[in-house]
Amino acid sequence: MKSKFSHKSIRILALATLMLSGQACKDVLKETVVSAIGNDYINTPKGFEDASRAAYSSMRNFYGSERGLTMTEYGTDIYQAGADGSYKGFHFYDTQMNSFVDIIQQVWEELYKGINTCNAVIERAPAATVSDATKKLRVAEMKFLRAHYYFILTQQFGGVDLRLTETLGPTKVTKRATEAEMYKQITADLEAAIADLPTTKASAQAASDYGRATKSAAEHLLARVYLTKATSSAKATDDYAKAATLAQSVISNYGYKLLPDFASVFAQGSGEINDEVIFSVQYTSDPLTNINTANTNNGDGNKLHLYFGMQYDVQPGMKRDIANDRPFKRLKPTTYLLETVFKDRVNDSRYKKTFKDTWLSNNPGTNLNTSFDNSKAKVTYKAGDTAIFIPGVEWTLAQRAAKPYQVLVPSAYSQALFPTLQKFLDPNRPDLTYEQGSRDYLAFRLAETYLILAEAQFKQGKTTEALAAINTVRRRAAWPGKETAMEITAAQLDMEMIMQERARELAGEQTRWFDLKRWGNLVERVKLYNPDGAANVKETHNYRPIPQTQIDRTEGGSANFPQNPGF
Numbered sequence: 001m002k003s004k005f006s007h008k009s010i011r012i013l014a015l016a017t018l019m020l021s022g023q024a025c026k027d028v029l030k031e032t033v034v035s036a037i038g039n040d041y042i043n044t045p046k047g048f049e050d051a052s053r054a055a056y057s058s059m060r061n062f063y064g065s066e067r068g069l070t071m072t073e074y075g076t077d078i079y080q081a082g083a084d085g086s087y088k089g090f091h092f093y094d095t096q097m098n099s100f101v102d103i104i105q106q107v108w109e110e111l112y113k114g115i116n117t118c119n120a121v122i123e124r125a126p127a128a129t130v131s132d133a134t135k136k137l138r139v140a141e142m143k144f145l146r147a148h149y150y151f152i153l154t155q156q157f158g159g160v161d162l163r164l165t166e167t168l169g170p171t172k173v174t175k176r177a178t179e180a181e182m183y184k185q186i187t188a189d190l191e192a193a194i195a196d197l198p199t200t201k202a203s204a205q206a207a208s209d210y211g212r213a214t215k216s217a218a219e220h221l222l223a224r225v226y227l228t229k230a231t232s233s234a235k236a237t238d239d240y241a242k243a244a245t246l247a248q249s250v251i252s253n254y255g256y257k258l259l260p261d262f263a264s265v266f267a268q269g270s271g272e273i274n275d276e277v278i279f280s281v282q283y284t285s286d287p288l289t290n291i292n293t294a295n296t297n298n299g300d301g302n303k304l305h306l307y308f309g310m311q312y313d314v315q316p317g318m319k320r321d322i323a324n325d326r327p328f329k330r331l332k333p334t335t336y337l338l339e340t341v342f343k344d345r346v347n348d349s350r351y352k353k354t355f356k357d358t359w360l361s362n363n364p365g366t367n368l369n370t371s372f373d374n375s376k377a378k379v380t381y382k383a384g385d386t387a388i389f390i391p392g393v394e395w396t397l398a399q400r401a402a403k404p405y406q407v408l409v410p411s412a413y414s415q416a417l418f419p420t421l422q423k424f425l426d427p428n429r430p431d432l433t434y435e436q437g438s439r440d441y442l443a444f445r446l447a448e449t450y451l452i453l454a455e456a457q458f459k460q461g462k463t464t465e466a467l468a469a470i471n472t473v474r475r476r477a478a479w480p481g482k483e484t485a486m487e488i489t490a491a492q493l494d495m496e497m498i499m500q501e502r503a504r505e506l507a508g509e510q511t512r513w514f515d516l517k518r519w520g521n522l523v524e525r526v527k528l529y530n531p532d533g534a535a536n537v538k539e540t541h542n543y544r545p546i547p548q549t550q551i552d553r554t555e556g557g558s559a560n561f562p563q564n565p566g567f
Contacts, residue, residue: 058114064302064441082329083415099545140196147189217279247453301436308421316368317361317387336529375400540566
């Protein structure tokens with residue numbers, strides 16, 4: 001198991017009491033649940049540390065979770081509905097997506113819990129019996145986290161309740177800030193955090209601190225914030241310039257570098273801590289931690305391995321196993337993603353390294369009836385034989401008939417059968433039904449920093465500089481010997497290229513809905529490329545509905561906390 005930075009789940013609940021619990025992978029049996037701790041506990045060295053660590057835990061309720069994935073990858077130009085699963089309103093943009101959906105409420109409440117913990121640490125730092133240096137560092141971390149949480153809320157909902165002081169008890173006095181007020185606070189928090197966070201790059205952090213905020217993580221996030229703010233109602237003329245400056249700093253000043261092989265970025269285990277990862281959200285493989293909802297994995301673990309898989313497990317010669325994972329069939333790649341974004345497979349290695357294309361028989365047998373390949377009536381497999389192959393292009397009947405296995409071609413793709421995203425597959429689970437994954441969620445990595453830089457420079461008319469940035473990412477993605485062929489020219493660099501490049505590099509990584517929204521083309525591109533959402537998507541879907549519980553609990557109801565238009 002990897003050594004983890006333990007995020008203890010301390011929540012600032014009321015004036016008189018705190019509820020503490022938490023465990024790290026290597027110390028899982030040493031921690032106990034303690035309740036009814038006095039309010040001054042946070043002022044002690046241990047309490048202050050526990051609270052600052054706990055503020056990170058809300059990350060796991062959004063990143064690597066069904067909630068966060070649903071609100072970031074469903075209903076975009078690159079993913080549509082698979083055969084199974086809940087929350088299909090986010091695919092179809094129909095009445096199933098409304099203010100009563102539980103995951104919307106869960107994301108809202110969990111992010112505000114994290115914000116309140118941040119506020120508590122910031123406010124109570126002066127009275128904490130720790131060194132001034134520790135206070136300064138932990139407050140900087142809290143400002144990074146608070147900005148991160150408010151940035152997610154602002155992108156999803158617009159202006160929300162902007163609370164900067166600790167809430168000590170229930171209140172019905174809330175109101176919606178403007179987007180301008182939200183971005184002003186988010187940027188102020190991140191600028192303050194950058195000034196006081198350490199310059200250590202993520203992979204060089206001590207094991208006990210890996211996963212904490214750093215200066216480079218805050219700069220990457222602020223670059224992303226300015227890139228988003230540039231197309232918001234709060235936009236300023238220098239947003240792109242600021243985004244580019246921050247991205248260039250991350251690239252130049254901390255020793256990060258792209259790994260030579262795109263696939264190695266997603267290697268599980270010790271490979272998750274590498275020179276490309278700027279900030280990650282921590283998970284553990286410890287089953288005792290996974291089942292305790294108050295502890296490191298928030299009861300869920302990283303679940304992204306579940307949602308992108310096709311129905312391999314009922315096909316001839318196959319049965320479900322740990323290595324091939326548990327297929328929930330929630331997201332099917334759109335034709336646009338497969339045939340346009342990943343069209344170049346001669347020079348670009350990312351199609352092959354992004355999608356699983358071969359399944360080896362783990363359920364051998366003779367004279368098994370075929371299910372989707374009509375070029376043969378029956379198949380026979382020994383253990384380890386190829387049972388399913390996805391070439392990614394059409395094969396003739398004769399080509400398929402010449403193979404002793406089933407060939408799944410694009411014309412046979414369905415909601416249950418499609419190329420499987422393999423970035424998040426988790427063969428380290430203890431059994432084939434186990435849902436709680438142990439992969440870290442790679443929130444910020446250097447390839448995206450280059451893409452942020454390229455977009456910000458392109459928007460400023462600095463085509464030569466933007467070209468250099470995007471070609472850096474493309475050269476890394478090339479098959480050996482194809483690096484020069486992967487480079488694009490200034491004539492080829494436009495926003496469509498940038499949009500495609502982000503899809504090629506970041507498919508499935510909880511960025512796409514945010515991207516489409518900030519580009520202002522969510523509706524246009526869903527109508528063009530996503531047959532599930534095309535009929536219903538409209539401009540109101542650039543925001544999510546405010547949870548009805550928030551409106552109902554506000555003094556004055558919708559008059560003081562209005563619902564987003566259209567919901």
